[in-house]
Amino acid sequence: MAVRKNQAKLSKAERRDFVEALLELKRRGGYDKYVEIHDRFVMSDLDDRERTGHVSPSFLPWHRQFLLDFERDLQSVNPAVTLPYWEFTVNRSQSDPIFAADFLGGNGRERDAQVMDGPFAYSGGRWPIYFKADERPFLMREIGKNKGTPQLPTAATVEAALAAPYYDEAPWNSTSKGGFRNLVEGWANGNTGPHNAVHRWIGGHMNTGMSPNDPVFWLLHCFIDKLWAEWQKRHPKVPPYLPVTPVKDIVALDQPMKPWIEQGKRVVPADLIDHKKFYKYDTDA
């Protein structure tokens, strides 16, 4: 059983293997389809129309399957690699080793937001950006520069999501108030929740629809995925996913999700509730 680890606890060799797997997947042409798929869903997920990847209950199972697919592709390069998670409530400084030159690299420069160091710097020639909203062909970050989000989400913000007594609620979109899904996705309470806030704090590509261009995307979403597991553990007597019965424009518990159903693969939220069918976290018993 694969174990997903806290990125802060990876050995030097594990950090290197993860980075090398990303670079090799990119070189083989297997990386950018994830950027394309994410962008396609970002563009079509609307509060009052069909929505699957974001602003809807299936945000969590959709990204769980998305990460599983990506992790399997990384493992086709190196079977020992698993996705690490970034506990951004703990490792919350711009000078944290997560942003060191031997791992994800640091902030973008002032002039054009270009990341200048680490494996994904444009000068290294191994991380060209193909799916982009503007002309810049390099990875961009604007860490800590977003005026509304000068700091990463705190443990208290994450705790507020974990304390939610139910998974999600009508109208099942960005205006849902009290459920775990919208609290952790972040649109609730004036768009202050953790997932969205981390996208804004990193900035650059991470604040765009093409956010998977930045490898930090996977470490953020791995932690969000872990939070869903923690929320389930803390609330064992309530449904781990809602809605159970079909609602217009929403993926219910046993309904297939795009894009997988378009590829003839039936993936429903019910299949994805228990992560231990696929992998464990290093904190799991």
Add this chain to the structure above:
Amino acid sequence: MSDLTRRRMLGRTAAVAAGIALAAPAAQAMAADAGTPATGHEHDHHTGGGHQPFDEVYEGRRIEGRLTAGGGHHDFGIAVFVDGRPLHIMPRGNGWISVMNHYEVFDSPYEVTRAAVRALRGVNLV
């Protein structure tokens, strides 16, 4: 793979731009005739008061908001441009997001367009 994906990306952008270029003048004419801006049927909560068109220079870039017919697929009653290039925007909650600021909500198409200009650092949308 890389070249293919890039072409697909550019192709889609070009198609969106062409569609908007054809639709915008007609929509503006309609709106002028009716005396009120056209609004998107499914997004009346965003457009109930009517979008305000705009055309001005912000931080050295020309930003435009052109009224559209509304109600179609991804037609929210206004199309916005930075130096003539379309910026994909969409309603979110009570506000607006764009492809450049996807996880950040702004009050209006005008504000989300200005935010995109700040994020662009002088380069063009594609």
